[in-house]
């Protein structure tokens with residue numbers, strides 16, 4: 001548990017990115033820092049340090065920092081300013097001397113800063129977190145009267161309840177919960193950030209948000225590509241650990257929690273934990289797993305999961321698709337299935353929440369489709385309410401149309417920020433609301449660990465599905481069994 005301390009780094013900050021030579025740093029962390037810099041949202045005096053074991057010249061580091069910045073040519077001057085604030089420090093992750101050297105470089109940069117604040121971003125495999133944490137504490141830490149420390153860490157936070165607790169046990173003696181920011185980038189996505197606003201600031205929404213009106217809910221993650229050479233990583237993880245236990249569960253929490261007593265990070269996270277604790281254990285007989293197989297998509301032959309060269313075990317049963325219904329046993333949601341559905345190599349790129357309403361009387365007889373409230377998280381962010389309405393004219397025809405907030409039309413001048421940009425800014429403001437607390441993580445693992453153990457033991461059937469399809473064929477029947485009406 002933490003106490004609330006929303007204190008912004010306003011005047012100055014030193015940001016250290018560990019693992020600066022890596023994929024995440026160059027694709028997400030540095031572009032997000034650049035976007036904040038170019039919008040004037042970093043503190044006036046900011047210094048950025050990249051740290052890793054690889055040898056890199058200043059030029060190579062600048063290239064690493066900027067190679068994934070969009071429309072780089074149009075922003076050449078800003079990019080030059082950004083890289084001039086940045087320094088690369090080469091060093092190991094368990095070497096006192098290297099961390100002392102890093103500390104002295106940071107101290108040099110702090111000489112003209114009005115306040116000392118340090119943000120350490122661990123863009124590293126979790127195996128390195130404990131060593132790096134200990135060395136930060138030993139060599140680069142600030143005493144309370146000197147300034148503030150914040151540490152961002154990246155998923156995976158373990159692979160089950162036990163390993164997650166082990167990781168936590170390594171980190172908690174080093175950093176307090178106030179200092180730690182566990183990132184789940186889905187919490188930085190614009191529509192996800194809007195869920196609390198839409199739910200709690202609109203009386204109309206509050207009036208139907210429960211099991212009296214809602215029949216079933218799907219939280220859907222679809223990617224149109226396979227593991228594409230990431231199979232080595234993925235085969236040990238599977239789709240449930242990769243996107244469901246974290247990203248989709250975070251969305252579920254914001255969708256179903258009760259109104260927090262305030263918007264303070266701790267009150268919000270308390271409500272999320274309550275929902276997770278109310279989730280009934282998952283029944284292994286009631287889930288669908290799948291693995292994609294080779295197929296032809298638009299005339300092009302696409303490989304199956306096992307065809308990925310980076311996968312060693314050619315008999316692998318790792319699921320690349322899963323549909324898991326969760327039931328929240330509280331007054332508000334009892335009896336409503338929340339189907340978390342995620343898959344790679346499907347027919348489209350889409351992440352959305354579909355809340356299907358109970359049918360009106362006589363709906364089945366008269367073929368009246370149920371209303372649906374849809375939060376489209378990506379692509380083309382939107383909130384849509386599917387309504388039955390009379391087709392205009394001299395007829396009695398019924399059509400389904402949308403009450404529609406499409407972000408592109410409603411806010412045409414706004415460029416939707418990247419999730420990482422939004423979350424790094426939250427961290428600089430000292431706002432933990434959109435970061436995962438230790439007890440939240442624990443509860444999420446409690447839900448999934450028993451079922452993951454059954455899956456890892458090979459106790460749950462894995463259906464084949466074709467690359468580019470909608471998933472295993474049994475899904476249609478499965479969704480119907482959850483009350484979903486496909487019109």
Ligand code: NDP
Nearest residue numbers: 019021022023024025052053054123124125126154155156
């Ligand atoms: P990388 O494998 O690219 O690792 C980052 C850097 O860490 C490497 O450049 C390397 O730097 C160092 N490193 C890698 N392996 C080891 C090791 N075994 N021991 C010591 N140092 C090592 O990882 P990513 O950048 O892809 O990811 C970083 C973290 O972010 C991970 O926890 C990952 O799960 C998470 N993540 C990544 C995403 C992505 O899109 N890439 C998305 C979501 C989360 P050097 O050798 O120069 O020191």
Ligand code: BG6
Nearest residue numbers: 155185223242243247351378419
């Ligand atoms: C990551 C997963 O956490 O999220 C990837 O490891 C997945 O497998 C990615 O592709 C999806 O993120 P986004 O932002 O592209 O939807």
